[in-house]
Structure formats: structure tokens, C-alpha cells
Amino acid sequence: MTILLLGSGGREHAFAWKMIQSPLCDQLFVAPGNAGTAAIATNVNISPTDFDAIKTLVLQENITMVVVGPEDPLVKGIFDFFKNDDKLSHIPVIGPSKTGAQLEGSKEFAKEFLVKHNIPTAAYDSFTAETVEQGCDFLATLKAPYVLKADGLAAGKGVLIIHDLAEAKEELRNMLVGQKFGAASTKVVIEEFLDGIELSCFVLTDGKTYKILPTAKDYKRIGEGDTGLNTGGMGAVSPVPYVDAVLMEKIETRIVKPTIEGFQKDGIEYKGFVFIGLINVNNEPIVIEYNVRMGDPETEVVVPRLKTDLVELFLAVANEKLDEITLEIDERSATTVMLVSGGYPEDYEKGKVITGLENITDSIVFHAGTKLENDTVISNGGRVLAITSYGNDFQEAIKKSYQNIAKLSFDKMNFRKDIGNDLL
Template identity: 80%
Template sequence: MTILLLGSGGREHALAYKLIQSSKCSQLFVAPGNAGTASIATNISISPTDFEALKTFVIQEKIDMVVVGPEDPLVLGIYDFFKNDNAINHIPVIGPSKLGAQLEGSKEFAKEFLVKHNIPTAAYDSFTVATVEKGCAFLETLQPPYVLKADGLAAGKGVLILNDLEEAKTELRNMLVGAKFGTASEKVVIEEFLDGIELSCFVLTDGKNYKVLPTAKDYKRIGEGDTGLNTGGMGAVSPVPFADALLLEKIETRIIKPTVDGLQKDQIEYKGFIFIGLIIVKGEPIVIEYNVRMGDPETEVVMPRIQSDLVALFQAVANQKLDEVTLKIDPRSATTIMIVSGGYPEDYEKGFEISGLDNIEDSMVFHAGTSIENGKVVTNGGRVLAITSFGADFEEAKKKSYQNIDKLHFDKMYFRKDIGKDLK
């Protein structure tokens, strides 16, 4: 099969790494890709949201399957674009329909879905510029801290957690009246704060059947001890040590199954990944959010643990026969450490040469924000590289990742040294 993978981050490099292991994959294109995908596949300079250019390319290259990495093309309706065009509707797209993608594209849609299908989630209400003062009054009914979420996509930056009531009111006005997050915050969801430990759960579904992928826990804050600004993710571990059989059974029966059943009941076409962000409060799983694709950097820690043929899994998704295939998981633990550009998640410089990549041993290097200039691999993003290692437990895996990070260098590189510390 000739496969087209959309995206340019660490998630896409990890997916590409897994796709090319399949005997079913004869050629892999990545649009637009990065320096890492360039070493194992063929990069093409097409934006994942330029649907007309993608149509021309898939016809020209006789593409057999499209795998969507990031959320933007899904929320914009790439699944429907292919389905509704007779020239390309025979090509399966791995990802949900535009309606299904609203689980991530609209916080309000997701909350309404959760409540409708009796899936545990925090109490909430949503507000617009016309009801901003009602929103301020609603804040007064809650206990701090206060959780404000931009309804639309804000590149992982649209959530504020504030301890001061007046500051929360000011930020609500900034989001709704001042358009702090642009069109993403034309509507804001205010949510009850839940105190617990977070966990990422991943599901692959054909809209009827599903497979539960390995759990992971990622670390969003830039600073050690979970301090500082939120990022796209500074590291991840899989499996999550505290996710025992009892908790996993609760997650599947109370959250995963009702989610997939809810999609069917609501007649929402969904053939792809569901990322379920959970918080565990006193041993009980509660949904914080849905994403409609794999997380990043969780993909870099989950994909290496999948031993099954990923292309075969995707074919089963496309044909709604996921119940007929077996999912095999590597029993070992994995730990991923992100290396980022100095200044990230705020302003940072690009174009620094990365040295030491050829010296990595017993770890996988997934490129997140890299490009090739004059034959050299250089930084091209905030999150630059993800170093993933296996071990008998996450501590052993983490040690290997840090040992290999010591061999790498670029100007102003930074990484957290305490990934997984809260799990000891």
C-alpha cells in the first residue's frame, strides 16, 4: 500500500516509524513531515489543511490510505471532504468525521456529549460575550481554583486555572470581550476544578468496535516540579504505574464503552483515535477532555509499545472489522523525554544545528520540530526532539533516555530532569 500521513511533529514521526514496519506499507509519504520523517519516508511540502492540493496528490500518486496526525484537518472536515468526492471517496481516511472531530473542536460539544451519555465529567457552564456577566456570577458559585477553557482549538494554550476570583473574572472578560485566544474563545466553558492525578487513555475505534491502547501520563508544565507555563508536553511514561486492573476496568466500562456507544447512538461517523484525558479523584476516573487524535508526546511513548501491524489495524478500522484483529502490546515500560528550544513555550529561536544524533544507542529519537538546511539537521520548533527508551520499569527506561540526551546538543536546548518523579 502507498500511504499518506499528514503532520509534521513528533507524533507523526512515531506513527511513520510504526507504519513502515508493516509489510503492507510499500511507500510512505508525509505532508509536510520533518527531518526525522525525511530519513524513513518521503516528505512532501503540502499543508495538512490544503485539501485541494492533497486531492491532487493522492490521485497522482495513487494513494491507498490517508492517516491524519493533527487535529486541525480533522476539525476542518478532511474525512467528509474525501467521503463526498467521487474521485477520492474510495481512499480510507483514518480519523473522525467533521462532526466527530467536534469532540475536540468544541469544548461545549464535548461536555454536552459527556452529560448526554452519562459519562463522568466535571460540572460546567458555557458563556459568550453576551453572557459574560452571567459567567462572572457563575464563577462566584464555585470554589477556587477556577477553570476557564476556550471552546475552540487554541493549540493547547486555551485553558486557564486561576486561584483568585477577581483575576478569573478579568481573564473571562479578556477571553470573551478581548478575544485573548481569537475565535477560539468566542465561547468559554467554565468548569468545576477537580483535584487528582491525571492519566491519558487512548482508544482506536472503527465507530462500532474498539481497541484500548496503552495508557500514558504526560507532563505539561515547562518547569521541574510541574511549575511554569503549560506546554504541548515535556515527557511521558507508559504504562502508568498506578493504573491497576481495577482502575482500567472502571475506565473501560464507565468511559470508553459509553463513549463509543454514544457515537453510534448519535450516528457520528468515527474511524480513528480517541484520546481521553482523565483525572483520577479518590480512585474514580473522570473525563477532563477528549482529543480526536493521538496526543504528543504520548504517541512517542505508546506507538513503540504496539507490537501489532499498525497498517493492518488501520485497514480493520476502515472496514469496520476491528473486532477481528488482535492488539499485541510490548509488556516493557517506556519513557519519553522532550528536548525543547530555550524560551519555549514563549519566544524561541530556530535554526540551531543539532549534533550527536548518530551517537544515540538503545533509544529511539523522534523528531518534533526539526528541518534540514544545507544537509544538516536544525531546530525548527519549540519542542525539538523526543527521546524514547524501553526498560523493565519506567525508571530504567528514563535512565536510558537521559543517558542519550547527554550525547545531544544544540544551542539553548532544555529538558526537564524530573519526568515521572511523582510516580515513585
């Protein structure tokens, strides 16, 4: 098969790394890719949301499957674009329909879906610029801290957790009237705060049946001890040590199963990943959010633990035969630590030369924000590299990641030194 993978981050490098191990994958194109994917596949300088350019490439290279990494093309309807085009409709797209992608594209849509299908979630209401003062009144009925979520896509940064009521009201006005997150915050969901431990559950579905992938926990804040600004993710651990069979059974029966059944009841076409952000409150799992693709950097610990052929899984999704596949998981733990640019998640510089990549042993380096310039790997984003390692437990794995990080360098390189410490 000739496969096209859309995206340019660590998630996509991890997918590419796994897909090229499959005997079913003859050729892999990545659009636009990064320096890591360039070493193992063919990068094509096309934006994942330029559907016309993607169509041209697909027809030109006789591509037989498209795997979508990031959320943007899904929310913009790439699945429907292929389905409704006579020349493309026979080519499977791994990712949900435009309607399904609204689970991530609109916080309000997701909340309505959760409530409709009796899936446990926090109490909420949503507001616009016209109803901003009603939103302020609603905040006053809640206990601190206050959770404000931009309704649309805000690159993982559209959620604010505020402890002071006056400040929460001010930020609500900033989001709705001042357009703090641009078009993403023309509507804001206010939610009750839930106190517990967060974890991520990943599901692959063909729309009828599903496979639950290994659990993972990521670390969103820039600073040690989960302090500072939210980022796209600073590291991850899989499996999550405190998730036992009892909690997993609750997650499956109360959340995963009703989610997939909800797709069928609502007539939502969904062939791809469902990322369920959960919070464990007194051993009761509650949904915080849905994403309609794999998380990043969680992919960099979940995919390395899959023993099953990833392309075989994708084919089964396309053909609605996922129930015929046995999912095999590596028993070892996997951890990853993100190396980020100085200043990230605020202003940062690109174009920093990365040294030491050839010295890495016993870890996998997944490229995120990198590119090749005159055969030199340079930084090209806020999150630059993910250093993934295996171990008999997460402590052993994380130790290897940090040992290898010591061999790597670029100007103003930053990373968290406490990934996994909260699990000890």
C-alpha cells in the first residue's frame, strides 16, 4: 500500500515509525512532516488543510489510504471531502466525519453529546458575547476554582482555571468580548471544577466496534510541579500505574461503550481515534473532554507499546472489521519527555541547531518541531523533540529518557525534570 499521513508533529513521527514496520506499507508520504519523518518516509510540503493539493498528490501517487494526525483537517471535513469526491471516495480516510469531529471542534457539541447519552461529565453552561453578564452570574453560583473553556479549537491552550471570582468574570469578558482566543472563544463553556487525577483513554473505532489502547497520562503545564502556563504537553507515561481493572471496567462500561453507541444512535460516521480526557474523582471516571485524534505526546508512549501491526489495524477500521483483530500490547512501561524551545509556550525562537542525536542509545527520539536545513536538523516549533524509553516500570523508563536528554543540546533547550514524580 501507498499511504499518506497528514501532520508534522511528534505524534506523526511516532505513527510513521510504527507504520513503516508493517509489511503492508510499501511507501509512506508525510505532509508536511519534519526532520524525523524525512529520515524514514517521503515528506511533501503540503498543508494538512489544503484539500485540493492533497487530492492532486493522492491521485498522482496512487495513494490507497490517508491517515489524519491533527484535528484541524478533521474539523474542516477531510473525511467528507474524500467521501463526496468521485475520484477519491474509494480511498479510506482514518479519522471521523466533520460531524464526528465536532466533538473536539465544539466544546458545547461535546457537552450536549455527553449529557444526551448519559455519560458522566461536569455540570456546565455556555455563553456568548451577548450573554456575557449571565455568564458572570452563573460563575457566582459555582464554587472556586472556575473553569472557562473556549468553545472552538485553540491549540490546547483555550482552557483557563481561575481561583478568584472577580478574575474569572474578567477573563470571561476577555474571552467573549475581547476575543482573547480569537474565533475559538466567540462562545465559552463554563464548567464546574472537578478535583481528582487526570488520565487519558484512547480508543480506536470503526464506528461499530472498538479497541481500547493503552492508557497514558500527560503533563500539560510548562513548570515543574504542574505550575505555569498550559502547553501542548511536556511529557507522558504509559500505562497509568493507578488504573486497575475495576477503574478500567468503569471507563469501558460507563464511557467508552456509550460513546460508540452514541455515534450509531446519532448517525455519526466515525472511523478513527477517540481520545477521552478523564478525571478520576474518588475512583469514579468523569469525562473532561473528547479529542478526535491521538494526543501528543501521549502517542509517543502509546504507539511504541502496540505490538499489533498499525496498518493492519487501520485497514480493519476502514473495512469495519476491527472486531476480527487481536490487540497485542507490550507489557513494558513507556515514558516520553518533551524538549521545548526557550520561551515556549509564549514567544520562542526557531532555527536552533540540534546536536547529539547520533549519541542516543536505548531511547527513541520522535521529532516534533524540527526541520532539515542543509542536512542539519534545526528547531522549527515550540515542542521540538520527544525522548521515549521503555522500562520494566515507568521509573526505569524515565531514567533512560533523562540519561539520553543529557546527550542532546540546542540553544535555550528546556524540559521538565519531574515527569512521573506524581505517580511515585
